[in-house]
Amino acid sequence: MHRSFAGWLSDKFWRAGLFSAIFGAMSPQGLSPFAVAAGALPVLITLRHDVRAGLQVTLAGSVGIVGVMAAVGQSLDFALLCAASVLWAPWLLAVILKRTASLNLGFQIAVLVSGLLLCGLYLALEDPVRYWQDLLREAAHAMTEAGLVLDEAAVYQSLSITNWGTYVSLWLLTVLGSLFLGRWWESLLKAPGEFGAEFRQLRLGKLLGGLALVTMAAMLLPVTWRADWPLLSALAWPAVMALAFQGLAAVHNLKAAGRISRGWLVAVYVLLFVPISMFVTVIALAGWGLADNWQRTRANAN
Numbered sequence: 001m002h003r004s005f006a007g008w009l010s011d012k013f014w015r016a017g018l019f020s021a022i023f024g025a026m027s028p029q030g031l032s033p034f035a036v037a038a039g040a041l042p043v044l045i046t047l048r049h050d051v052r053a054g055l056q057v058t059l060a061g062s063v064g065i066v067g068v069m070a071a072v073g074q075s076l077d078f079a080l081l082c083a084a085s086v087l088w089a090p091w092l093l094a095v096i097l098k099r100t101a102s103l104n105l106g107f108q109i110a111v112l113v114s115g116l117l118l119c120g121l122y123l124a125l126e127d128p129v130r131y132w133q134d135l136l137r138e139a140a141h142a143m144t145e146a147g148l149v150l151d152e153a154a155v156y157q158s159l160s161i162t163n164w165g166t167y168v169s170l171w172l173l174t175v176l177g178s179l180f181l182g183r184w185w186e187s188l189l190k191a192p193g194e195f196g197a198e199f200r201q202l203r204l205g206k207l208l209g210g211l212a213l214v215t216m217a218a219m220l221l222p223v224t225w226r227a228d229w230p231l232l233s234a235l236a237w238p239a240v241m242a243l244a245f246q247g248l249a250a251v252h253n254l255k256a257a258g259r260i261s262r263g264w265l266v267a268v269y270v271l272l273f274v275p276i277s278m279f280v281t282v283i284a285l286a287g288w289g290l291a292d293n294w295q296r297t298r299a300n301a302n
Contacts, residue, residue: 003192009041010049010189024065024068035174038178039086040181042090047182047186054091062087065083094183107179110179114242115238128230164234169241204293208242214232218233240282244283246293249292
């Protein structure tokens with residue numbers, strides 16, 4: 001089904017542009033499965049045809065996003081930011097992939113950009129933590145009035161430190177999801193199984209892996225300590241997301257080597273999509289990814 005759909009879309013650019021606009025319009029906040037599908041279409045067309053064709057699809061999808069957001073009263077700046085996040089970022093990664101034939105390079109660049117984006121936010125905003133405190137204080141107070149027993153101060157203090165990191169990590173998930181989905185669709189048409197081999201080679205490398213380890217260690221610090229280093233605490237979330245992707249690649253490597261059965265692989269994906277187990281599974285995959293990155297770094301050094 002996916003192969004037929006990808007072939008039908010890539011035969012006519014206007015089809016991909018139309019569906020990109022529809023999916024983009026259905027994800028105005030930029031963080032949803034529809035956003036992943038919208039961003040995957042410029043990736044598919046860029047890899048299947050050329051950069052200009054992918055750009056046309058990106059522009060068509062951007063018109064859909066901006067049009068819907070303008071209709072509901074959102075500012076033009078915010079609408080353009082959503083279009084850039086959902087469509088332009090995956091398209092740029094597709095351009096890099098087409099010119100370098102390296103999915104891992106696109107993965108590493110996306111991770112690096114997410115970290116730089118967070119650093120930029122913390123430099124641009126006068127008080128990035130304070131930005132969230134009033135909103136979270138009101139939400140915690142409303143939950144307390146509803147009968148939930150909460151330590152309001154602890155809730156908004158902890159979340160305000162990490163909320164920017166959470167949002168950027170979700171953006172990273174969306175952008176990489178678009179890149180991987182678009183590359184998978186293209187591989188179904190060109191060489192089935194090629195994407196799987198590329199995905200299994202995902203690796204942060206020595207520099208990004210070391211930075212990820214440092215930022216993840218910040219998650220273990222007490223909240224009062226993390227408040228003194230809010231950027232470090234925020235960077236931990238995209239680091240966890242990146243390492244979780246590498247951990248998932250390591251699981252696929254075990255499956256390809258015949259060391260685990262297909263059932264174990266399916267179980268991992270099920271746990272990732274069940275809300276009650278999602279967080280624990282992501283953390284476990286991040287730990288696995290960290291170990292895999294260290295092991296492969298040592299192997300390459302030897």
